[in-house]
Amino acid sequence: MKLISLVRNVHSRHCRPEVTRCLQLRFFQHDFVPRDPKSKPKKYKYPPVYDPYGPRPPPADKIIELAESIATLPPEERRLIGPMLHERLKHPKLQAVSTEGMDVGGKTDSGPGKVEEKKEKTAFDVKLEKFDASAKIKVIKEVRAFTNLGLKEAKELVEKVPSVLKQGVTKDEANQIIEKIKAAGGVAVME
Structure with missing residues (x-):
């Protein structure tokens, strides 16, 4: 009997250990030193102009005289200096950078010398006007024929006139659809 009670006692101790101490220790400490509320923020002095290459020597007297003579010229003659220097120094002409497909903000008005290239439209939309x-019923049947819609969808599409019937079709296909709708008793346009 004593042996059984001893085995039970040992068995219960190994299966369910008694918790007698703290499982976790947590120290709530700041990761930073809190700022003194009475202190004022530090003011840093920035240089008036940042030059990563250091101070430069002053320009030569010849350059100063040249800059003064250019400043005294009238505005019409000053505008001619840049193109003349490009021609004289044989700099390559600057070419416009294409920004097609990039989001560069709002559209800007192109200068008077630029002519916009008009691309011919290849994809058209067919819109049922009335x-x-x-x-x-004839119009619904025609709409079902070229859109592959069910009866219910075609009826809803026709009832909410004006509505786009088909998008991204060629000009010939759009003209054929318009003729079929016209023969059925409707008015369709190409956009």
């Missing part, structure tokens, strides 16, 4: 009330 239809005759007596020809509603």
